[in-house]
Amino acid sequence: MWNTKKADSPGIGIRKDSAVVKTCIYAFLIAGAVTMALPYVWMLVTSIKPLEEIQSYPPTFIVKNPTIEPYTDLFSMVPMGRYLFNSLFVAGSITLFNVFATSLAGYAFAKHKFWGRDKLFFIFLGSLMIPWQVNIIPGFVIVKKLGWLNTYRGLIIPSMAWCAFGIFLNRQFIYSIPDDLIDAARIDGCGEFMIYRKVIFPLIKPVVATLAIFTFLQQWNNFVWPLVITHTSNMRTVPLALAVLTGQFGANFAMVMAGAVVATIPMLIVYLMFQKYIIKGIAMTGLKG
């Protein structure tokens, strides 16, 4: 879908002589880019400003006396390191589970025949239409009854249940793998799990990678579930911590912006590393980051 056309073919195409249109396009794009960058630049600038400069008027983009104090404040006044660990641990576990569980299940749905397969798959698919508002109230009470409120189990295990999309995506890709390949492995004496590991998994690696990146992004940025089920500071994830920080230290703009920087940077790194997968993934499936 992405590459049916040469990368630099002109598409709708402007005529060679229409310099005016071209100038307009550049002006539009540059204005847009500035608008996009401005909040990020302002975040970075504020996060290294000493208090006097934040309160001085007019506000400036050039910091006279840059300081890292907001960052040291951030890590000493709240357990920011712990929050980063929580987010990494929670998002990482969910991603790991999701990648293997959904590709294994996707294999069963695509290539096995078993009683109830199509009905079950239909239920999975149908669940994609249900908004989270419908699940969250009983979800909260179930987690409470299990005694999982404010625990890693509570943060991780219910989120693993959001696997319908992954199963669907994996099934679609595994479905297009020729049966002959699987039969050949079977004749060679491979068990089903071995087939999954040696034949299926290597072939769907690009899909798995895309799914992994998106699950991680989604879970890292997830806000509602941690908001609902945690109530002590040490269990908070980064976005939740940032929200609390804004409430508690709302006047200390530099520190709050330092928090925003810390919350944003890891995802920026993920994005820069996996740009191609992310763009392709969205184009392919309409996945939401």
Added chain:
Amino acid sequence: MEQESFLRKLNKQKVSYLFIALPAALFFVFQLAPVFISFVWSFTRYDVVHAPRFVGLANYKEILFGDPLFWTAIWNTTVYVVGVVPIGICLSLILAVAIDQKIKFKNFFKSIFFLPTVTAIVAVSVIWKWLYAGEKYGLFNYLILKMGFQPIDWLASPTWTLPSIMIMSIWAGVGYNMILFLAGLQTIPQVMYEAAEIDGAGFWKKFFHVTLPLLRPTIVFVTMMSFIFSFQVFEQVYIMTGGMGGIGGVLNSGLTIVAYLYDKGFQKFQMGYASALAYIIFMLIFVLTMINKRLMKSNVEY
């Protein structure tokens, strides 16, 4: 012989069930069961501490006929959706077409517009709250003053609370839709443009008579997704309007329907009432999706 093959079949099925067991079990406990539980609870009064008490349709009746806040939230959500979706889609479509041209720094532009999609919406909201800050600290008000206009109270004024959130959401969503449109643009065959050019079509003619009609499936998809996502707006509202005194901003001017559900369910612990709200939201999204599908349906084949 026949028995053996039956056993083998069963054994093979066992493996299949094993492969789907864990995700299926989790799915049933934490995803599917809650859908039914909240349906049952929507007919009860339930505060988590005491057992749910059946009240029939009382919750639905109260929401629809005795709860002005619900209608405030519905109104705000409608304004939000009607503002954010069309503006967002037009902007991202124009962006996609612009970036699809033969231009320099293509990837740079793509990346910068895409940036907010990989930033946690909570972080985005926190940054924008600071940009909107009142008096002389906020960057926006400084720029507005410099251009010679009156400063705006943004999040502190009932008139501007919702538009503030809307502007930010458009900013944050434009890059994501742009990527979808770019993907759609790649599917339009080059020959179509060439044919139009031979017929003497200029840039705008080509845009309206080739690009737009051929992009229709993408536009339908993006519109539907945008509707659903915007209708469920929550994080932005929570961060930008939520202070110590709850959520919704001055005079509830920023209260949206999901924010209202959160307030009822997780701050007032009226789980029955919140469940009924959840089902109303579910129905509204469902109906919206259907209407969208109908409106966007086209009998023309290209």
